[in-house]
Amino acid sequence: MDTSAADDGLLGPADVRALAGRLGVRPTKSLGQNFVHDGGTVRRIAAKAGVRPGGVVLEVGPGLGSLTLALLAAGARVVAVEIDQRLATELPVTVAARRPDLAHDPDGGLEAHLRVVRADALDVTELPALAGAAGAAAGAPTKLVANLPYNVAVPVLLTLLERLPSLETVLVMVQTEVAERLAAGPGSKVYGVPSVKAAWYARASMAGSVGRQVFWPVPNVDSALVRLERREPPTTTASREEVFAAVDAAFGQRRKTLRAALAGWAGSPAAAEEALRAAGIDPALRGERLDVEGFARLAAAGRQAPGA
Structure with a gap:
């Protein structure tokens, strides 16, 4: 020993x-x-x-x-x-x-x-x-x-x-x-x-x-x-799974703007922009600029978008 x-x-x-x-x-x-x-x-x-x-x-x-x-x-x-x-x-x-x-x-x-x-x-x-x-x-x-x-x-x-x-x-x-x-x-x-x-x-x-x-x-x-x-998760109407899906999409094409990176997630670049603006997020930003509260707002806005 x-x-x-x-x-x-x-x-x-x-x-x-x-x-x-x-x-x-x-x-x-x-x-x-x-x-x-x-x-x-x-x-x-x-x-x-x-x-x-x-x-x-x-x-x-x-x-x-x-x-x-x-x-x-x-x-x-x-x-x-x-x-x-x-x-x-x-x-x-x-x-x-x-x-x-x-x-x-x-x-x-x-x-x-x-x-x-x-x-x-x-x-x-x-x-x-x-x-x-x-x-x-x-x-x-x-x-x-x-x-x-x-x-x-x-x-x-x-x-x-x-x-x-x-x-x-x-x-x-x-x-x-x-x-x-x-x-x-x-x-x-x-x-x-x-x-x-x-x-x-x-x-x-x-x-x-x-x-x-x-x-x-x-x-x-x-x-x-x-x-x-x-800590308590961010307050949002979206589920954790919905927030995480937005996160995965945003970083799936890291070099692209959120408007472009989220096109598949939202259904189109225009729909992505609509969800981003509804969440108070600049569509020209990239994913690395957004905190978890921002992604929670984005996921909630995406749920409320037409056709969501």
């Missing part, structure tokens, strides 16, 4: 490699797997996430358990969603071995602190309550804290914000480029579909960078933390 992390049960580099070797796990690009092996990094993530004793946290892609152990060390109860059967099966074993105090908790044992759901996060519609929780509602997670697989970070994040309204705050580690897009505001060069759709659910902001050397294997891209704080 790596004694540098033994005092609080965290996994060090030697532990991660030994555990992966015993399980026959080789990180795969198809699953976007890069395992964190630095205790300081996972402690920092738990602290930045504002994890408090007794709080219920959702973790997606716990892998070998590095961040899971840090969340538990901070006093959280964790519901972990893991797509890999071997990793899902082994996680409770790892936690029980490194945190025997939790395994022998008289108020429900390990299941009062950790539940592992073997599933693809994109398929999750509800989560189980932790043992010992005062009913399912009391056990609903209020935070999402995760090292999200790079290849599915945005769809996973948007899906969980949609399906799990109990989530109030999010702190996730993603590729720096993805973090910047999620946190970007109108007018930024990287502002686009992820920026607007994330803004429908929450206020996003950058929360720090993460060095490549804390991962195994070392990725060939930089990573960063992004924070999202739940």
